Amino acid sequence: MQHFNGVGARIFAFAALAGGGFAMGAPAWAGGTTAGTRIDNRATASYDGPGGTVTVPSNTVSLTVDELLDVTIVSADPGDVQAAPGSTDRVLAFTVTNTGNGDENFVLASAGTLGGDDFDPAVTSIILDNNANGSYDAGIDTVYAAGSNDPQLAPDQSITVFLLSTIPGGAADGNRGRAQLSAEAGTGTGAPGASFAGQGQGGGNAIVGTTGADADASGFYAVTAATVGFVKSAVVADPFGGASAVPGSVITYSLVAAVDGSGTLGNLAVADPIPAGSSYRPGTLTLQGAALSDATDGDAGELASGGIAVRLGNVAGGQVRTVTFQVQVD
């Protein structure tokens, strides 16, 4: 028992040297010690016998760490993915992680016909994020085919997987549709504790972990439809201070585009021919009250092919764009 006495300071000094790294005998994976790792235990006894100090080793007991089969999937989208009715290749992203302790292939599957939503997205393909940038790159990321390119993941390794879906044309504004990605360990699935003899990495057994060796997660598409209503109005001013349409009268046309719904209309454009029997008054084209030049140049509108043309760009629901121009009655 003298070992306890008078060594406190030394203990501290040596322990400080060892700080951190020493106790790390095995990699600290979340999934634990890698499958196939051997645990060998051997103790040593020493004592003083008649002939001096004797050291005696024990036998070595060995065991091999078996493979835990575990997997998790989470949606990698920050929220519902916006999609227009009838649109194709709408992308949901998921993160599949091997939470087991061995290299494992995972078999993926998708589903779009599920409850808990307003419409069923038609999942057209499962895509593996080959370049690991977390976003879908058409033509670069590869299409998944079960059994041919099942992703192999090391312990703690993740892969991003995309589902591409077509949104039904009949989906209404505000509707949500759920699609699901599932993954199963290639070695097998089952109740936690079920084992596959000899099928673990490193020659041991494979054992189903707490996840059941399968996982699934859902993502949602939210339909954001938008519609545009056009209203055209005219104000006539005759040369005599009245409102008659006579030669010389000036007609001011207003084209009002009002976008309705929760979505956004992309590249909305307005075109209106100059009515027969009238002539465009140069320099009268405006958008939201600001003048646009008549020439085809850098601004959003021009006089071309006997009419006005104005590009409104992307207009979100609830917004209004007003274009005006004047003609003079011939």
Add this chain to the structure above:
Amino acid sequence: MMKHLVLALAALIAPAAAHAANDVALTSAVFVEKTVQANGQQRIVLEPPKLVVPGDKLVFMLAYTNKGATPATDFVVTNPLPGAVAYQSSPDQAAIVSIDGGRSWGTLARLKVKESDGTVRGARPEDVTHVRWTFAKAIPAGQGGKLSFRGIVR
């Protein structure tokens, strides 16, 4: 002639004497601690390690016997922890541990770890690299005993 015989006898006896001094046997065994349901009650059993996965509780048992004819004094048993095993505890009061590969020893409560950022914390069971039992009393001839400690597969 007689002298030669004595020498020859001594030569014969010497290895035997050395062997006698080695007559403490130490055997190591490992079991997995499992909780089983039996008759509606939970029971903890020790099983041979057929299936071992991270998180499993292991019980290491060491049995020693002094098979020799003389007492073994200053008896010390040292067990380095396998890298993949995190130490938990030993039921034996006499057990001391090392967290630095066997250079220094003490009870876990006395050992401190200096983190890479300079902070000092008390040692935790998973820091342990070696466990050791030192015996104040000699092991009498023909006597023995058992030691054990528990660990968790990292």
